Amino acid sequence: MTLDREQVLRSAAALLSRKSTATMDEVARAAGIGRATLHRHFAGRDALVRALENLGIQEFEAALDAAALDEGSAEEGLRRLVIAVEPAAGLLSFLVTENQLFEGDDLNEGWDRLDARVAAFFRRGQESGEFRIDLTPAWLTEALYALIGAGAWAVQVGRVAGQDFPHMIAELLLGGARRSVEQ
Amino acid sequence: MTLDREQVLRSAAALLSRKSTATMDEVARAAGIGRATLHRHFAGRDALVRALENLGIQEFEAALDAAALDEGSAEEGLRRLVIAVEPAAGLLSFLVTENQLFEGDDLNEGWDRLDARVAAFFRRGQESGEFRIDLTPAWLTEALYALIGAGAWAVQVGRVAGQDFPHMIAELLLGGARRSVEQ
């Protein structure tokens, strides 16, 4: 019996990534459980979102670990990160837009840590000479999040093939749209 | 007397860009009018959002016209577009996320036209050899929207200086984060 809390969170993430205004009832149905049961495990919508936040933070952190950003070139690190983060892209996109709604009073401090890790990665890339220095690490971090969200959305609605997700994001973020001479 | 409908829409856009869940009452207060008056001019929240949609489409279209994407190099065209779109960035960002909520049944056809114009611009850039061809026009279009939204947000919360908005977006989209040899 013992409800699989993890599984409920997964399906909630999948649903809310697509429809961020989904009802508690819809979330419950999507998870194949009753609304009452959902409420027994998550005190309310806030608690559910916070649990999803923790899940998202945990997954993004795992992706950062798996990417081993310190090893090899910064470019390779970024490619590994994008690949590692793909499964969590939808959830992260949902959480980012959700966070933008709050006034910042009860922001989960986990985001700061993640932001710092990503920004530090870009900064290292700049210091090693791989990344240009006229784009700030903070902006590159924001841009990475935005492109991950856009990529997840584009795949969702079928504008981009799912298999192209890592390539589209990493290539655009690294090399931009301009056709460079070296190609 | 005769309420300035345009001005009401402007302040509503400014408020909703920051807080997309703002109440009709908050929107009215922000415009300096009563809630009843707001309802007299916009039948409901839906009508208000649709009016904002038309405003956003109109402004984006105007930005596309002003950018004269056909003149000069594609790169210059893109830079002009980003500059021209900046004033409407917040509104567009709000509308994009708002659109993602709907199932697509009552989507304003104006977006298709705009998407087509932007995608056609990227395609021309590819055909002229300026833009790389491994990133699809559809993806470049989505990426442009995402970066505009991220830029507006980053400026909003102070992570990026307002004056850097065009440079950050255009440079990242054109050249990416990689430090190229030509620099």
Next chain:
DNA sequence: CTCATTTGAGACGCCAATGTCTCACCGTGG
């Protein structure tokens, strides 16, 4: 098998926001 625990379904009450309405007020034009 029996019992304790958990679940699903539904019935509430509650609350915030919406949409409508009334009424007093005020500016403007006649």
Next chain:
DNA sequence: CCACGGTGAGACATTGGCGTCTCAAATGAG
């Protein structure tokens, strides 16, 4: 001066979703 159209403030009913509760059924442990 006065009539009129538009406005602000507030009252009101409605709606949709939330959170709580109850109870019968199902499930699993012992």
